[in-house]
Amino acid sequence: MVTLSAPAKGERRQSQRPGPGGRGVARPGLGWALPATLFFALFAIVPLALVAVLSFTSWSGLGSPTFAGFDNWTALFHDPVMIKSLWLSVLLTVLGVAVQTPLSILLGVWAAGPQRNRAVLSAVFFIPLLLSATAVSVLWRALLDPNFGVPAQARWLFGDGNLLGTRTGAIGVLVLVGAWQFTPLHALIYQGATRAIPTVLYQAAAIDGAGTVRQFFHITLPQLRNSIITSVILMVVGGLTTFDTVLILTQGGPGTDTTISAYYMYQKAFKGFDFGAGAAVALLLVLVATAISLIVVRISGYDKMAGTKEGL
Template identity: 30%
Template sequence: MSLLRPRTLSDRYARTAYLFLLPAILFFAAFFYLPIGNVVSTSLMTGPQADEFTGLGNYAQALADPAVRHSFLVTVAFAAAVVAGSIVLGLGLALALDQPLKGRVAFRVMLLVPYLTSVAIVGLLWRNILDPELGVLNRTLSSFGLPEQQWLNTHPLLTIAAITLWQSAGYTMVLFLAGLQGIPETYHEAARIDGADAWQRFWRITLPLLAPTTLFVSVMAVISGLQAFGQAYIITNGGPGDATDLSVFHIFNVAFRTRDFGYASAQSVLLLVVIVAFTLIQLRAGRRGEVRH
């Protein structure tokens, strides 16, 4: 009986900690690890019911499929635009709203509202705004004598990337704002005494010390960009043609329109591997350039 009792105070703390962690462990096991295991096992099967074992056949088919490669390239381009835009837009807004301006708190709240809105609502909203015939944006252009635009036909991928940036701008702004407020003001005061102007202070002090925040923003933007689905499904339906055929949207079509769940699962696993690889590369590169103070 004595073997079951904690021998030291640290053992009791450890058991108490694991007891509190148990609900989270069970949650992740039930809704994260088990579904991943199910997808991996399904990816080894084929047939309408995914009941015929095919081994790595689905993976070989996916790697050789031109449609899968095209979808992946479209997704990478979309994610690259989202990452670059998130850093530039989020940092720009944070720098502007870090100044002692009147109403800056209200502006911060307004910028956060789109982020707190679901992708479905944002997609429906912008699909109506960008409608070539009834959309308010083209009506506004016409009222000023400007030519109307086919927003979702000329540059559809950039359009949905811009909508994604509009929705996430408040979130990235808050992250960069927290990073800016964590930089000691004494660094800037010392730079001013040495004669550094605003650009030199930004380039040599602010930007290097924001490296951890920039790394976090870029990692989250890559993950969300590679997993994007609602933008293509609601706003463009993957079109025109396959111009916005993002990877998750392509996997959705394979699974629920062609009913090939094994092949769709294999593509999902490959996408997961790509996301993990991109994340690890970013983390390793970011840690090398991280500035400590």
């Protein structure tokens, strides 16, 4: 008779899972995460730390940086253009989330279905995802040209055709271009998540008499909760760090009406040769993006749900 003894006090029991032969196999140790950790530290943590240090210096790009204390940060919060750029970044991000989220959910759910020619149509729609942001911006710049673009051919709809000449028009174009390019990415996320939903849920709902719309709101959307959180966080980070689209389409104009924080950082560092101030703007963007992402996770309750799953 074999007696199983309980682990001694202070001894940690190693969790095991059955292997191919039925024998217990220990979970991978922390050593497996070492390569990814080193890669992340080398290309993310170290550059971020260097930017943080640079934000407290004065450097024109030549010679050695000189310590400036909190001068860059003080000037930053007293600069009306910087405050305006931050609000514009948040505005574009909110508008991007509001436009892209419902479109990507509907497209992703549709693409996960068995419709005829679904695969071909999905592939066509996902083409913008294969293009670089620079190519997309140049394309839309030509399409929206007030002299020979689409607005010039439909002045009854666009007036003088200079959409990028007004604040409302320029912001609307930036939101449209961002949605056109990145909605397919988030639709792919929802497509994969929708296909992972057990079909037995829809079968049971159909037996109870639930139609397509009711199944969507009572089964599909709740099951996509985690994917929605992930998608929104990606949109927030992408929206706050948008740069090349603004550089090519509006260059911060008209005036400073589309000078978002990332473009303002470019102006400070690479046009004004004040890399210390540019680093301060970059670090502030990182803090804002992190704070908004944490707020999204907190409001959604994803952290509590993850903790409950770990406890199980």
